[in-house]
Amino acid sequence: MKAIAIDDEPIALDVVRALAAKVPFVELTACFTDAFEALAYLQREPVELLFLDINMPDISGLELVGSLPRRPLVVFTTAYAEHAVQGFELDAIDYLLKPFSLARFVKACNKAQELLQLRAAAPAPTPARDYLFLKTGYEQVKVRFAEILYLEAAGNYITVVLPDQRLLTRMTMQEVLALLPAEQFARVHRSYVVNTARIDRIERHQVGVQGHPVPLGAAYQDQLRLG
Numbered sequence: 725m726k727a728i729a730i731d732d733e734p735i736a737l738d739v740v741r742a743l744a745a746k747v748p749f750v751e752l753t754a755c756f757t758d759a760f761e762a763l764a765y766l767q768r769e770p771v772e773l774l775f776l777d778i779n780m781p782d783i784s785g786l787e788l789v790g791s792l793p794r795r796p797l798v799v800f801t802t803a804y805a806e807h808a809v810q811g812f813e814l815d816a817i818d819y820l821l822k823p824f825s826l827a828r829f830v831k832a833c834n835k836a837q838e839l840l841q842l843r844a845a846a847p848a849p850t851p852a853r854d855y856l857f858l859k860t861g862y863e864q865v866k867v868r869f870a871e872i873l874y875l876e877a878a879g880n881y882i883t884v885v886l887p888d889q890r891l892l893t894r895m896t897m898q899e900v901l902a903l904l905p906a907e908q909f910a911r912v913h914r915s916y917v918v919n920t921a922r923i924d925r926i927e928r929h930q931v932g933v934q935g936h937p938v939p940l941g942a943a944y945q946d947q948l949r950l951g
Contacts, residue, residue, distance in 0.1 A: 725837060727773035728754045730762045730788070731801065732780045736822065740775050740801065743829040750833050759783050763791070771796045773836045775820075778802040789816075790943065797836045815898075815911070843902050856903050858884060858893045865891060869908055873933045874918040875900060885936065913941040 727750050729740040737755040744752040756762035759780055774796045778785035789798055803822040818832035855868045876883045877897040884891040910920050912931055916938050925932035930940050
């Protein structure tokens with residue numbers, strides 16, 4: 725698993741470098757104190773995991789993640805706990821509060837490895853495939869992407885809202901995102917994904933999806949771009 729670390733404090737990078745060297749499945753390919761140098765690196769090199777400080781000069785870790793069109797898995801490393809909610813709204817897989825132990829660092833790495841393995845195993849939609857099968861109860865229900873209004877996550881369950889029914893399936897948000905075409909669906913809240921073709925209005929704190937109000941998280945407002 726190729727990883728990089730970004731932190732404006734060299735000592736903090738030394739800690740991540742030393743801990744990563746003890747995790748056999750993590751290859752820390754680069755470390756940066758300059759966030760913009762890191763952005764340039766991310767544009768040209770494949771990176772699967774990013775260890776990222778939040779409080780940095782010029783651009784925060786939250787802003788950096790929000791600017792990435794294609795994101796690696798993100799583990800925030802920070803001395804400030806108050807940013808945790810914003811971090812998880814940006815789909816961070818973990819949040820390490822400095823100073824963190826080797827055991828806590830390994831736990832975050834294990835989360836990343838498990839998610840990468842899940843993505844690799846998940847069937848990816850092809851251009852010719854415009855549907856997915858959802859297991860609900862004891863049956864598999866075929867659902868066309870175009871029919872989906874939005875999806876709502878609650879723990880390990882997803883409610884898929886259609887024009888005439890709601891389907892409940894056991895699946896996490898990360899699992900369902902791996903099955904949906906990224907060009908057709910947008911994350912608007914840590915618990916909600918919408919079909920962009922079904923959006924009829926965008927307000928400050930919510931979007932309208934064919935008459936259904938769906939919360940719009942602050943971390944996703946600048947990322948929601950239509951047509």
